[in-house]
Amino acid sequence: MYRSHSCGELRASDINKEVTLSGWVQKTRDKGFMIWVDLRDRYGITQLIFDEERTPRAVVEKAKTLGREFVIQIKGTVIERESKNKNIQTGEIEILVNELTVLNEAIVPPFTIEDKTDGGEDIRMKYRYLDIRRNPVKNSLVFRHQVAMQVRNYLSKEGFIEVETPYLIKSTPEGARDFVVPSRMNEGQFYALPQSPQTFKQLLMVGGMDKYFQIVKCFRDEDLRADRQPEFTQIDCEMAFVEQEDILNTFEGLTRHLITEIKNISIGDFHRMTYNEAMQTYGNDKPDIRFGMKFGELNKAAQHKEFKVFNDAELVVGIAVPDGASYTRKEIDKLIDWVKRPQVGALGMVYVKCNEDGTYKSSVDKFYDQDDLAKWAEITRAKAGDLICVLSGQTNKVRAQLSALRMELAERLGLRNPEEFAPLWVVDFPLLEWDEETERYHAMHHPFTSPKPEDIDLLDTKPGEVRANAYDLVLNGNEIGGGSIRIHDKETQALMFDHLGFTPEEAKAQFGFLMDAFQYGAPPHGGIAFGLDRLVAILGGQETIRDFIAFPKNNSGRDIMIDAPSNIDDTQLKELNIKLDL
Amino acid sequence: MYRSHSCGELRASDINKEVTLSGWVQKTRDKGFMIWVDLRDRYGITQLIFDEERTPRAVVEKAKTLGREFVIQIKGTVIERESKNKNIQTGEIEILVNELTVLNEAIVPPFTIEDKTDGGEDIRMKYRYLDIRRNPVKNSLVFRHQVAMQVRNYLSKEGFIEVETPYLIKSTPEGARDFVVPSRMNEGQFYALPQSPQTFKQLLMVGGMDKYFQIVKCFRDEDLRADRQPEFTQIDCEMAFVEQEDILNTFEGLTRHLITEIKNISIGDFHRMTYNEAMQTYGNDKPDIRFGMKFGELNKAAQHKEFKVFNDAELVVGIAVPDGASYTRKEIDKLIDWVKRPQVGALGMVYVKCNEDGTYKSSVDKFYDQDDLAKWAEITRAKAGDLICVLSGQTNKVRAQLSALRMELAERLGLRNPEEFAPLWVVDFPLLEWDEETERYHAMHHPFTSPKPEDIDLLDTKPGEVRANAYDLVLNGNEIGGGSIRIHDKETQALMFDHLGFTPEEAKAQFGFLMDAFQYGAPPHGGIAFGLDRLVAILGGQETIRDFIAFPKNNSGRDIMIDAPSNIDDTQLKELNIKLDL
Incomplete structure (x- = not known):
């Protein structure tokens, strides 16, 4: 012993x-x-x-x-x-x-095994087994386990059944890229690793499983932006005989349970907002609603004078920065530099100081009088002492820019209270989005998402305006889950594939099994998937997901500890009936 | 609603x-x-x-x-x-x-959705979503969920942490075959899908996680015997600072908990048996101990007469069939035909009827007298009214043959009570086994299994006799779990690789990260892995694992519902830097 x-x-x-x-x-x-x-x-x-x-x-x-x-x-x-x-x-x-x-015995470790270590990211990844000995990493992994257990026990008590769906599935040309797996027994053929168990969970609904969940690895072979992993974990859920309202209530329950049990914080009702409202009010479909600084659209109030920049803009929009009127000229210049950084991309910024005495001082006093500026203050909800920041340009771009500025200022002003959890449902997402590159519409969520019945007629005339029965759960500015009510009849599914540019033959070759299944009595169904890596990081109060993954890969998709991927030998390639083509 | x-x-x-x-x-x-x-x-x-x-x-x-x-x-x-x-x-x-x-609406399903359906295996697999509507399949999936929840909650309460290990790992030439995954970002290189998370769980022990478990998919690209799947699920566990006894006690606890909670059956102490004893007594390393018919080795008692078949045999061994003396000549001939089938492979069978009057009647009365046969009866524990079946030949073969006969007779005689659960630990497995094909020793369990310290000296002289700290948990004739105490120091691990025919360079290229890790303070550790698919099937009282898997593959590794694996297009191959080589 x-x-x-x-x-x-x-x-x-x-x-x-x-x-x-x-x-x-x-x-x-x-x-x-x-x-x-x-x-x-x-x-x-x-x-x-x-x-x-x-x-x-x-x-x-x-x-x-x-x-x-x-x-x-x-x-x-x-x-x-x-x-x-x-x-x-x-x-x-x-x-x-x-x-x-x-x-x-132990030789001297390459970095100190202390909460604050002297090791950089790379060395800690190479010796991840030593990094795991440190409390911050060890505790994150234990925390992840506790969250997963809470999820499983909660959903299980609610009648959900965890069903394991296959990892070796079929490659689909649609969507982000598949990892593929050559089959030895089926020469020249390939499995794909699932980007999600989407079609399988829908088949489970057709199969009468009623309430399904699975904590499951998913795979995406795409360029890795910071804090993305080629393999990631989802809490994947699906329910039959439900409308959007049933799904929102069920997973509001799960989220509330997690925050209550894990963080010991009680939270109020979940806010709801349409996609359009989120874009208009926060410039973003995953707004952090822990603080204000809501957008005020100024087109009407700012396009009646001689200021060409605004007059030419598709959108003129501002936010009020609390107590920003006291910023020095230098501080404001720095802010302007910040929005002009390539990562943000604004061409400039107009500002209005709302003085304590009720007067206004702006960078566009040449064009606008005190009444104009008072109107702007009203629209942006600026109080005496605030600073109004105004950006203008093409709608989507300017919204993204102002949203970035809003988040940056909130961070600087300490408005993002890490102890506060403010969940938000964003609903009524567009069904389709235009892709500039391929010059056609893509499914914003995925091709199985149902359009709102009242919008179906718009599919032929204004496809971009068709709303979907799709929803995201947003927590403190992060999308933690997203889902939809699915199409459950063969005709609508065929219509959808048609609008996404599939020929009937392509649709049949790829998803024939699903459309076949819909003929045998498919119930109405819908679901949601949560990104566990991110959810755990947010609940754990961290920004980066890597500490919550035992053996993460780097930005090139490499595991530098075991040195994978690696070369395999010719015999192995031959047995798989493939050769390299470099 | x-x-x-x-x-x-x-x-x-x-x-x-x-x-x-x-x-x-x-x-x-x-x-x-x-x-x-x-x-x-x-x-x-x-x-x-x-x-x-x-x-x-x-x-x-x-x-x-x-x-x-x-x-x-x-x-x-x-x-x-x-x-x-x-x-x-x-x-x-x-x-x-x-x-x-x-x-x-629904078109007419291709088979009836009833407990007893008219659909054959193939059609039910193609329309698996309809098969899942049937109670036997649906209930099996719900049952699997319940078992998995019990496992997780039990281990979690015992202080185990579920840690997700990566699915995209490094290919190893050792052992059964890897599925590989070409990497787009790392040209010409491949990941492999894990055959088990073995090295990762050992690294978690080096990392101080102390008690790890994971219910995890594993992958093996090998010819599929009946009731094997290319992807299968394991309950994978590892503990630090443990000896074999600690592991056996811990997982005896888990198994007892499952049988008690799920089956509502209380079971006594778990039997233990060495590998050698199991082979001698049951001809098998996973004996069903719910019934007797133990082997009696008859070499001494049968090799002193003129019967050349026995005299030439490496092993002469028999079992007593309860109440078998009443079998007719025809029934016995049928039994002899049964053992001569190619699947069993015996050349013949000698029998002895133990008459109720205390006399014996055998098929070899020409060679053996009543005293000889009485001795055989004593050794095989045959009582009056029993039938002694005797096989002879090369030890391993004859054991396998008699073991098959024992199981067949038990089945016919109804001795395998489905309501009885008789778990058994088989311990002291050999470290190495001789492989006729490659003409060298292979690790019987895997290369990380530790030899018994007292046997290490035999490694050079009699490698086949070295015992390992390895154990299997056997339930009703099925291996449901297996594990070992691992090597935890670099020198022993290097010695082991050497004996398995690795050059130091090969060992370093494949497992350098593990041997490196052992230098930084690796604790003694060991673990076990249970096959969840089989465990659930056995607890559910079924023979086949397929009904406990939502979307199983067929014997060619195909998912005939979604038609995978399938061809992928040339663009996709090009992006992966591979081409077909048929």
């Missing part, structure tokens, strides 16, 4: 017990006649003491040879600690050691 | 309630003035009644058009049923319908 207790377990009430502990040497302090060792395991740290008077001489000698991260086992007696440490749970006791076994 | 209740929910206490139900038409009985419809969903069946006197005429007319598997919604009143059906939980009530909506 390697241990009688963990290193986080012993308390004052255990004093005088004979115990056996195992763990890693966190640090040693050698005072000559006395040696202290902090022994660490997953559960905590316990202080060991080797004392020349009370510990056998040979054991003391051996203790002097211990280095950082050695794995040891000790036997000893729990004694009261002289200088208690209130910061750790075992801080009232220490172990007077009388036996010491070195279970494994 | 599609429904106020499910189809399995309403009881006599709900009489007079106005309800809305949705579901599938299981069957209709049209008596002209009255129509009954059985409405089905996941939760049960509720009888609907359309009554010319009490139901609106148009509704009755519409009800006459309903076909099997139509999806409908009805509103009506819960009333008391005239002829109650005690077999179903809703059998005391029926719904007097006054509104009917057809949500989706």
Whole structure:
């Protein structure tokens, strides 16, 4: 038996017990006649003491040879600690050691195993198994487990059944890129790894499973933007005999449960907003509603004068920055520089200071009088002391720019309270979006999303205006889940494929099995999928998802610890009936 | 709202309630003035009644058009049923319908959606979504979910953390075959899908996670024997600071919990047996110990006479068949034919009838006298009335043959009680096994399994006799789990790779990251993995695992429902930098 207790377990009430502990040497302090060792395991740290008077001489000698991260086992007696440490749970006791076994030695680790380490990202990824020993990473993984358990137990109690869908499926040319897997037994043919279990969960609904969920890995072979992974985990859910309202209520319940159980924070009703309202009010389909600075559209109030920049713009829109009127000229110039950075891309920014005395001072005083500016203040809800920032240009671009500015200012002003959780449903997404590159409409969500019945007639005339039964769940400015009510009849599905540019033959070859299934009594159904990696990071109060993934890949899709992907040998290629074509 | 209740929910206490139900038409009985419809969903069946006197005429007319598997919604009143059906939980009530909506029509399904269907395996696989509507499949999937939840909650309470390990890993030439995945971003390189998360879970132990588990898909691209799948699910577990005894106790706890909770059966202590004992006593390393018929080795008692067949054999071994002495000559001939089938492969069988009067009658009376046969009876534990079956030949072969005969007879004699669960630990597996084809030793478990310290010296002299710290959990003749205490130091791991025929360079290229990790303070560790598909099938009292997998593949590794694997187009191949080589 390697241990009688963990290193986080012993308390004052255990004093005088004979115990056996195992763990890693966190640090040693050698005072000559006395040696202290902090022994660490997953559960905590316990202080060991080797004392020349009370510990056998040979054991003391051996203790002097211990280095950082050695794995040891000790036997000893729990004694009261002289200088208690209130910061750790075992801080009232220490172990007077009388036996010491070195279970494994350790060479010096490439970075310190401390909460604040001296190791950079790359070295920590290469030695991820050492990084995991650090509390921030270890705790994130434990936290992820707890969230996943809460999700499973909640959904299970609500009658959902977790069903495993296959990983070796069929490649689809639609959407982001598939990872493919050559089949040895079926020469020249390939499986694909699922980008999501979408069609399978719909087939489970056709199969009468009624309420399905799965915490499942999904795969996407695309250029990795920061904080994306080629393999990622979804909480994938589907329900039969539901309308949008049923889905929203069910997953409002799940989200509330998580925030309540995990964060011990009670939250009010979930806000709801249409996609159009979100775009108009926040310039963004995943607005952070923990703070205001709502957009005020100024076209009417600003396009009646001689200011050509505004008059030529598709959209003129502003936000009021709380207490921004006190910004110096230099500070405002910096803000203008910020919006002109290539990442944001604005050409300039107009500002209006709302003075405490009720007057206005703007960068466009040449064109606009006090009444004009008062009107702007009213529209942007600016109070005396605020600063109005106004951008103009092509609608989609200017919304994105002002949204970026709004988020940046909120961050600087400390308006994004990490202890506050403000969930929001964004509903009524467009069914289709125009793709400039391919010059055709794409499904904004996916081709299985149902259009709103009252908008179906617009499919032929104004396809861009057709609204879908689609919804996103947004938490503090992050999309944490998205879903839709699906098409469940063969005709509508065929119509949809037609509008997405599939020939009937292509549709049949790719999704014939689904359209066939719809003929045998498909129930109305819909669902949602949450990105677990991001959800856990947000609940954990972190920005980056990597610490919540045990073995993440880097931006090139490489696992630098195991050095994958890698070359495979010719025999293997031959057996798979493929060759390289570089 | 599609429904106020499910189809399995309403009881006599709900009489007079106005309800809305949705579901599938299981069957209709049209008596002209009255129509009954059985409405089905996941939760049960509720009888609907359309009554010319009490139901609106148009509704009755519409009800006459309903076909099997139509999806409908009805509103009506819960009333008391005239002829109650005690077999179903809703059998005391029926719904007097006054509104009917057809949500989706259905064409005639290719097989009946009944517990006993008329559909063969192939057609049911092609239309798996219809097969899932049938109770046997649906209930198996629900059962699987319940088992998985029990596993997760039990292990979680025991302090295990579920950690997701990557699916896109590195290909290893060792062991069964990898599925590989070409990387678009890393030209000419490949990921592999994991055959198991073995090295990752060991790295998690090096990383101090202490107790890990994961219910995880694993992949093996090999010829599929009946009831194997290219993707399969494991309950993968690992613990640090443990000896074999700790692992056996922990997972004895899990298995006991499952059998108690799921089957409501309490079981006694788990038996233990060494690999050698299992092979000698049952001819098999996964013996079904619910019944006797233990092997009796007869070399000493049978090789002293002129019977050349026995004298030339490496092993002469028999079992006693309870009450087999009454078998007719014809029945015994049939048994002899059975063992001579190519699947079993014996050349013949010697038998001894143990007559009720204490005398013996054998097929080798020419060579052996009554004293000899009495001795055989003693060794095989045969009682008066039993039949002794004796096989002889090369040890491994004859053991396999007699083991097959033992199982067959037990099946015929009804000795394999499906309500009994008799778990057994088989321990002390050999570390290495000789492979005739490659003419070298292979790791019997895997290259990370530790040898028993007292046997290490045999590695150079008698490698086949080195025992490993490896164990299997066997349930009713099926291996449901297997594991080992791992090597945790670089030197032993290098020694092991050396004995498996790796050059140091090959070992470093493949597993350098693991051996590196062992230098930084690796704790002693070990683990186990359970095959969830089989475990669930056995707990569910079934022989085949397919019904417990939502979308299984056939023996050629094909998903015939979605028609995968399939061809992919040239553009896709080009982007992946590969071409076909048929």
